[in-house]
Amino acid sequence: xxxxxxxxxxxxxxxxxxxxxxxxxxxxxxxLDRPPVWMMRQAGRYMPEYRAVREKVSFLDLCKTPELAAxxxxxxxxxxxxxxxxxxxxxxVIPEAMGCPVRFTESVGPVFDHxxxxxxxIERLRAIDPNQDxxxxxxILGTLRAELxxxxxxxxxxxxxAPWTLASYMIEGGGSRNFTHLKSLMWNEPQRLHSLLExxxxxxxxxxxxxxxxxxQVVQLFDxxxxxxxxxxxxQFIQPYHQQVxxxxxxxxxxxxxxxxxxxxxxxxxxxTAPTVMSVDTLTPLSTAIAKARPKNVAVQGNxxxxxxxxxxxxxxxxxxxxxxxxxDTGYIFNLGHGILPQTPVDNVRLVVDTVKQYHCKTxxxxxxx
Ligand code: CP3
Numbered sequence: 001x002x003x004x005x006x007x008x009x010x011x012x013x014x015x016x017x018x019x020x021x022x023x024x025x026x027x028x029x030x031x032l033d034r035p036p037v038w039m040m041r042q043a044g045r046y047m048p049e050y051r052a053v054r055e056k057v058s059f060l061d062l063c064k065t066p067e068l069a070a071x072x073x074x075x076x077x078x079x080x081x082x083x084x085x086x087x088x089x090x091x092x093v094i095p096e097a098m099g100c101p102v103r104f105t106e107s108v109g110p111v112f113d114h115x116x117x118x119x120x121x122i123e124r125l126r127a128i129d130p131n132q133d134x135x136x137x138x139x140i141l142g143t144l145r146a147e148l149x150x151x152x153x154x155x156x157x158x159x160x161x162a163p164w165t166l167a168s169y170m171i172e173g174g175g176s177r178n179f180t181h182l183k184s185l186m187w188n189e190p191q192r193l194h195s196l197l198e199x200x201x202x203x204x205x206x207x208x209x210x211x212x213x214x215x216x217q218v219v220q221l222f223d224x225x226x227x228x229x230x231x232x233x234x235x236q237f238i239q240p241y242h243q244q245v246x247x248x249x250x251x252x253x254x255x256x257x258x259x260x261x262x263x264x265x266x267x268x269x270x271x272x273t274a275p276t277v278m279s280v281d282t283l284t285p286l287s288t289a290i291a292k293a294r295p296k297n298v299a300v301q302g303n304x305x306x307x308x309x310x311x312x313x314x315x316x317x318x319x320x321x322x323x324x325x326x327x328x329d330t331g332y333i334f335n336l337g338h339g340i341l342p343q344t345p346v347d348n349v350r351l352v353v354d355t356v357k358q359y360h361c362k363t364x365x366x367x368x369x370x
Contacts, residue, residue, distance in 0.1 A: 021155035023084045024217055027255035027276045027299050029331040035324070036083035037356040038157070039349070040259070040279075041339030042076040043088050046346065049075045059104045063089050066139035073144055077154065079346070080353045084155040084218070085148065087140050087211075091161030091222055094203055095170050097133040098125045108174060115173030117181065122196045128203045130210035137207075138214040145215035158216030160208050162223035162258075163200040163241040167193070170200075179228060186237065193237065201241045205248035212254050220257040220279065221245060227262025227281070234266050242273040251276055257301055261338060271296050282306075282337030286326045299331035306336045309348045316348055320355045329361035 017025075022036040044050055053072055054062065062068050073088040092102045092110050102110050116122060131138060144156050161169075169175075171182045185193045208219045226238045242258060249256050255276035260266060264284045271278065271293060280289040280302035293300050308319050323334065334356045340349070 019152070021083070021153055021217060023155035023157075023333060024255060026331065026333050027218060027257070029297065029299055031330050033329070033361055034359045035327050035329075035332045035334045035356060035361075036155075037334040037353055038082040038084035038086065039076070039336050039340050039352075040086075042080075042082060042086060043072050044340065045342040046340060046344040046349070047075055047079065048346075049079065059090075060102075063093060064136045066136055066143055069136075069140045070143040070147065073140065074147060076349075080350050081357070082353055083153070084157050085144060086157040086159065086220075087137070087144060087216070089137055089140065089159070091159070091166065092169060093134060093137065094128070094161060094166055094200070094207060097128045097130075098199070098203055100125065100170050102169075110169060110174050112170060112173045115181070116167075116170045116196065119192060122192060122199070125196075125199055127199070128206060130203075130207045134207060134210070138210060141211060141214040141216055155217045156215060157218045157220055158208065158211035158214075159220040159222060160204045160211075160245075162221045162226065162238075162245070163197045163204060164238045165223050165225045166200050166204070167196055168225045170196075179225070186233070190236075197237065197241050201244050205245050208245065208249060208256075212250065216254070218255050218257065219249065220259060221275075223258070223260045226260045227266065231265055231269065234269055239266075239269050239273060242270075242275075246273055246275055255299075257333075259301075267292055271298055274298070277301050277331075277333065279303075279335065280337060286323055290326065290328075290332075294331065297331075299333065300327070301333035301335045303335070303337035304352070306338050306341050306344070309336075309340070309344045309352070311348075313348065313351055316351060317355060320352055321359075324356065324359050324361075 026032060026036050050072055053068060069088040073085050076082055077085050096102050100112060102112050104110055141158060148154055148156060168179060168182050171185060172179060211219060246256055257277040257279050258270060258275035259279035260270055261281045262283060263281050275298060277299040278293050280286060280300055282303055282305045286303050289300050304319060304323060308316055
């Protein structure tokens with residue numbers, strides 16, 4: 001598997017343009033005075049502004065109403081001033097576009113009433129035309145780019161679920177503890193699982209490329225459940241599909257961030273797929289991730305534990321400072337190690353964002369007077 005080549009190095013230099021948003025510059029390894037900051041799933045239930053919108057509309061209707069989805073995407077920017085806006089949507093819009101509809105319940109989360117269980121179920125899945133089938137997502141991105149036209153320093157992030165995580169929801173029919181259906185398919189009929197992953201990979205690649213055309217300046221691939229496999233199986237069922245998606249993207253001008261949860265045992269395999277940025281979960285120490293990623297010219301994002309936001313400010317602040325010091329002035333993006341949790345106190349979110357924005361990587365030394 002190729003790692004970052006000299007040509008990729010040169011291509012990545014294209015991103016080192018002062019006119020780019022801070023996040024894009026950090027992705028490409030520019031030397032910065034402070035890292036950019038945003039939080040995975042930053043628009044959501046911990047914000048009273050979000051809950052007020054959700055009182056009037058269901059989650060899926062919110063995703064499918066571009067004006068409302070754009071409004072909700074901008075709420076964290078207005079409230080806390082992050083360096084990026086992530087479009088409001090969900091990873092499970094792709095299965096729906098492929099013909100495997102999802103509904104969201106308050107208590108259980110996502111539910112597929114017709115999960116993928118037979119060969120015919122896989123064959124029935126449609127190839128997607130993202131501009132048609134997911135036109136509402138493209139509209140959200142277009143609206144957000146227009147809204148952000150007076151804020152060129154703020155990046156607009158698009159995203160997709162990665163093939164393995166999407167397959168897990170489609171096969172299990174929702175969230176799962178043991179992944180018995182998914183793993184049975186893997187043990188009994190690996191080729192069938194590959195044909196499903198292949199179909200999803202084609203959809204994800206088309207979807208992310210369409211998002212870039214619609215205005216996304218950075219894209220993130222979420223593989224929440226990829227950490228459940230040991231390395232040899234990860235190399236068979238997950239890594240090749242990351243590689244296919246990443247290679248389909250114009251990473252010379254639009255960075256791709258790869259997030260794999262529970263990933264300490266697969267860090268090298270993540271880096272082999274040459275994402276622009278590796279988003280680090282809470283288990284891997286940031287310094288370990290950086291030591292592995294920097295020699296490969298891969299930037300690093302993360303990895304404050306989302307539960308640290310429930311700590312007293314006096315305990316939280318030193319955790320933030322430690323990450324800032326470890327992250328340093330090149331190729332680092334401040335973020336959480338997983339999505340922000342619904343009960344998170346907003347004052348601590350503000351504290352984290354303010355602390356990062358006030359940080360200076362280097363104190364400028366006094367110039368000696370001659
Ligand atoms: O980052 C953002 O602000 C953008 C929005 C975003 C959502 N989901 C909104 C959402 C993003 C990037 C996601 C990704 C997502 N969705 C992932 C990958 C990241 C991760 O956290 O691991 C996964 C696994 C999902 C699937 C999903 N969506 C689940 C399991 C649930 C139910 C559990 C939960 O958190 O409620 C959702 C629903 C969902 N997606 C909500 C939000 C704000 C809550 C819906 C509500 O308002 O009730």
